[in-house]
Amino acid sequence: MSENEKDKKTTIIPIGPYHPLQEEPEFFELHVEGEKVIKLDITLGYNHRGIEKMAESMHYDQVAFLVERVCGICSASHPFAYVNAVEDLADIVIPDRAKYIRSIIGELERLHSHLLWLGLAGHFLGYNTVWMWAWKYREPVLDICERITGNRNHYAMFKIGGVRKDILNADIAGIWKMCDELIKPLEMFRGAVMDDPVIHARTKGVGILTKQEAIDWCLLGPTVRASGVAIDVRRDDPYAAYNMVDWKVIVTENGDVFDKAMVRILEMLESVKIIKGCLEGLKKTKEGEIDAKVKSIPAGEGIGRHEAPRGEVFHYVRGDGTNRPARHKIRAPSYMNVPSNQISAIGGTISDAAIVLAAVDPCYCCTERCAVIDTRTKKKILSGEDLVRLSQQRTKDIISGVWKPK
Amino acid sequence: MKYPKLREIKEAVTALIQGPYTTKFPFAPHTPAPNFRGKPIPDEKECIGCGACALVCPATAIEIIDDKAAASRELIWHYDLCIFCGQCERLCTTEKGVKLSNTEFDLATSDRKTLFSGIKKELIMCQMCDEIIAPKDQILWTAKKLEHMAFGNYMVFSALLNNLGIAKFVSKFGVSAVKRLDFFKVLCPKCRRQSHLIDEYGDSHFESAK
Ligand code: SF4
Ligand code: SF4
Numbered sequence: 001m002s003e004n005e006k007d008k009k010t011t012i013i014p015i016g017p018y019h020p021l022q023e024e025p026e027f028f029e030l031h032v033e034g035e036k037v038i039k040l041d042i043t044l045g046y047n048h049r050g051i052e053k054m055a056e057s058m059h060y061d062q063v064a065f066l067v068e069r070v071c072g073i074c075s076a077s078h079p080f081a082y083v084n085a086v087e088d089l090a091d092i093v094i095p096d097r098a099k100y101i102r103s104i105i106g107e108l109e110r111l112h113s114h115l116l117w118l119g120l121a122g123h124f125l126g127y128n129t130v131w132m133w134a135w136k137y138r139e140p141v142l143d144i145c146e147r148i149t150g151n152r153n154h155y156a157m158f159k160i161g162g163v164r165k166d167i168l169n170a171d172i173a174g175i176w177k178m179c180d181e182l183i184k185p186l187e188m189f190r191g192a193v194m195d196d197p198v199i200h201a202r203t204k205g206v207g208i209l210t211k212q213e214a215i216d217w218c219l220l221g222p223t224v225r226a227s228g229v230a231i232d233v234r235r236d237d238p239y240a241a242y243n244m245v246d247w248k249v250i251v252t253e254n255g256d257v258f259d260k261a262m263v264r265i266l267e268m269l270e271s272v273k274i275i276k277g278c279l280e281g282l283k284k285t286k287e288g289e290i291d292a293k294v295k296s297i298p299a300g301e302g303i304g305r306h307e308a309p310r311g312e313v314f315h316y317v318r319g320d321g322t323n324r325p326a327r328h329k330i331r332a333p334s335y336m337n338v339p340s341n342q343i344s345a346i347g348g349t350i351s352d353a354a355i356v357l358a359a360v361d362p363c364y365c366c367t368e369r370c371a372v373i374d375t376r377t378k379k380k381i382l383s384g385e386d387l388v389r390l391s392q393q394r395t396k397d398i399i400s401g402v403w404k405p406k
Numbered sequence: 407m408k409y410p411k412l413r414e415i416k417e418a419v420t421a422l423i424q425g426p427y428t429t430k431f432p433f434a435p436h437t438p439a440p441n442f443r444g445k446p447i448p449d450e451k452e453c454i455g456c457g458a459c460a461l462v463c464p465a466t467a468i469e470i471i472d473d474k475a476a477a478s479r480e481l482i483w484h485y486d487l488c489i490f491c492g493q494c495e496r497l498c499t500t501e502k503g504v505k506l507s508n509t510e511f512d513l514a515t516s517d518r519k520t521l522f523s524g525i526k527k528e529l530i531m532c533q534m535c536d537e538i539i540a541p542k543d544q545i546l547w548t549a550k551k552l553e554h555m556a557f558g559n560y561m562v563f564s565a566l567l568n569n570l571g572i573a574k575f576v577s578k579f580g581v582s583a584v585k586r587l588d589f590f591k592v593l594c595p596k597c598r599r600q601s602h603l604i605d606e607y608g609d610s611h612f613e614s615a616k
Pocket of ligand 1: 446462463464465466467468483487488489490491492493494495
C-alpha cells in the first residue's frame with residue numbers, strides 16, 4: 001500500500017479543545033484505521049489566562065488566592081507549592097501545627113480528587129454504579145473540607161508562614177470520626193476494582209506504559225507510580241508534615257489502566273492514614289500557633305513543589321525585595337502527563353481511547369466535544385456522546401459475551 | 407450470584423434506606439458548617455471607612471467611591487466578584503468592620519447588578535485645597551486610640567470637638583494660598599506641611615504665599 005492510499009484509509013477523530021467545564025482544554029487528534037488508533041496528536045495551551053503575569057501584579061499574600069484558582073480540583077496544590085516556594089525564598093520556618101494542617105488539607109484534596117476520577121472512570125466504562133458510589137462517598141470528604149476550612153473547595157488556608165485557620169482541638173474527634181467512616185467505602189472500592197470481572201476486562205492490559213517509557217516521558221504522580229517508578233515529592237523532598245507521619249508510597253508494576261486505578265485507590269487509604277497521623281500530631285502542638293508572622297520577603301529565588309493528586313506541581317518565585325513577586329512560574333503535572341497518551345493510546349481501539357486518555361486524569365470534559373470527521377467527505381460521524389456510548393457499549397458487549405477480551 | 411453483584415445489591419439497598427447524601431436545597435433549607443465562609447456583610451457602625459480591606463482584597467471586589475462634592479465615601483462589596491476568602495474580615499482595621507456570614511450562601515440571581523451591599527461614610531475635607539483627608543469615623547477612631555495624645559493634633563482635636571457638637575466644620579474656605587494662619591484649620595497632609603514650613607521659614611520661600 002503506498003503512503004497515499006494509507007492516508008486515505010485513516011480517519012481523524014478530533015477531541016476537544018473547548019469546553020467551559022474543563023480545567024485544561026486539550027486537543028487530541030486521533031488518527032484511526034477502522035477501530036484501531038494509529039497516531040495521536042496532542043495540542044495544549046488553549047487556556048492561557050495570564051495567571052503568571054497577574055501574580056506579578058499582586059502582593060505575595062494575594063497571590064496565594066490567585067493560584068488557588070488555577071484549578072478547581074487542585075485548589076490546595078497550587079497554593080501549597082506557592083507558599084513552599086516563597087518560604088524557600090525567604091528561609092521561613094513554619095510552626096509544626098501549620099505543617100500538620102497543611103498536610104491534612106493536601107490529603108483531603110487528594111481523596112476527593114481521586115474519588116472524582118474514579119467516578120469518571122466508572123462512567124466512561126459504562127459502569128455507572130461506580131460513578132454514583134464514588135461521588136456519593138466524595139461528599140463526606142468535601143464536608144470535612146467545609147468543616148475545617150469553611151468551603152468545599154478553594155480552601156483559602158495557605159498563607160506564607162503558616163495557615164489562616166486553626167483546627168480546634170475540640171474538633172479533632174469529630175474529624176477523626178469522619179475519616180474513619182471513609183475507610184469502609186474505600187475498602188469497598190478496592191474490592192470492587194480488584195474482583196469485578198468487567199472492570200478487569202476493560203482495564204487490564206489496556207493503555208500500557210512501561211517503566212522505561214514512563215521515565216523517558218518524564219511522567220508524574222499516579223501515572224508513573226503505576227508503571228513501577230517510585231517517585232513522590234512528599235517522600236523524596238519532604239515538606240509540611242509528610243516526614244512527621246507514617247505512610248508509604250504506592251507503586252504497582254504493570255502500567256495499564258487497571259494499575260493506575262489501583263494506585264489511586266490505595267493512595268486514598270494512605271491519605272486517610274496521613275490525615276489521622278496529622279490529627280494525632282495536632283494534639284501535641286499548641287492551639288493557635290499556626291503562623292510564623294512573616295513581615296517582609298527579601299530579594300531572591302525560591303522553588304516549591306507539592307505532590308498534587310495528579311503528580312508534582314512546581315512553582316518558581318523570584319522576589320526583588322518589594323511586596324510583589326518579580327517572576328512567578330507554574331508547571332502543573334498534567335502538562336507532563338498528557339503527552340504520554342501518544343504511547344498509551346496507540347495500538348488500542350477507539351472504544352478504549354476514552355478510558356486510556358482519562359487514565360492520566362486530565363479533566364475529561366473535553367470528550368463531550370468530540371466529533372469523528374471523515375477526512376475525505378468532511379462529514380461528522382461520531383459526536384462526543386458517541387465516544388462515551390461506544391466505550392459503554394463495549395462493556396455491555398463484554399457482559400453479554402458478544403465481545404471477548406483478548 | 408457472584409460476589410461483585412451481591413455487593414452492588416447491598417449498596418443499592420443501603421442507599422435506598424438512607425436516601426441521597428446531598429441535601430434537598432433549594433426545596434429544603436440547608437445549614438452550612440459553622441466555619442462556612444459566606445457573604446461578607448459590612449457593619450455600618452463598626453466600619454470606619456478606612457478602605458484597608460479594598461487594598462487587601464485579592465479579587466478587587468471592594469469598591470471605594472469618593473464623592474468630593476458631597477464629602478462622602480461609599481464602600482461597596484461586590485458579591486459577583488467576591489471569592490469569599492475572608493481577607494477583608496481578617497485584616498479589617500477595626501477587626502469588626504465586616505463579617506463573613508456563615509449562613510448566607512444563596513446569592514444566585516439573574517441580575518448581577520443587585521449583588522452588592524454598601525455603606526456610606528462622611529469624609530473630612532481639607533479646608534484649603536478641597537482634598538480628602540479621611541472619613542470622620544476613622545479620625546474619631548484614631549483619636550480614641552491616641553487617648554490624651556489626640557489633643558496634640560489640631561485636626562484630630564477639632565474632629566473630636568465637632569463630634570461633641572462644640573465646634574463646627576467649615577467645610578471649605580475656597581481654594582486659596584496656604585498661609586501661616588492656616589495652621590488652625592483642618593488641612594490635608596500636603597497643606598499642613600506647607601503651613602508648617604511657612605511657620606518655620608517664613609512666607610518668602612513659598613510661591614503660593616506671595
Ligand atoms: S471576602 Fe475576600 S474577595 Fe470577598 S470582599 Fe472580602 S477580601 Fe474581597
Ligand atoms: S474599617 Fe474594616 S471594613 Fe471598614 S473600610 Fe476599614 S478595613 Fe474595611
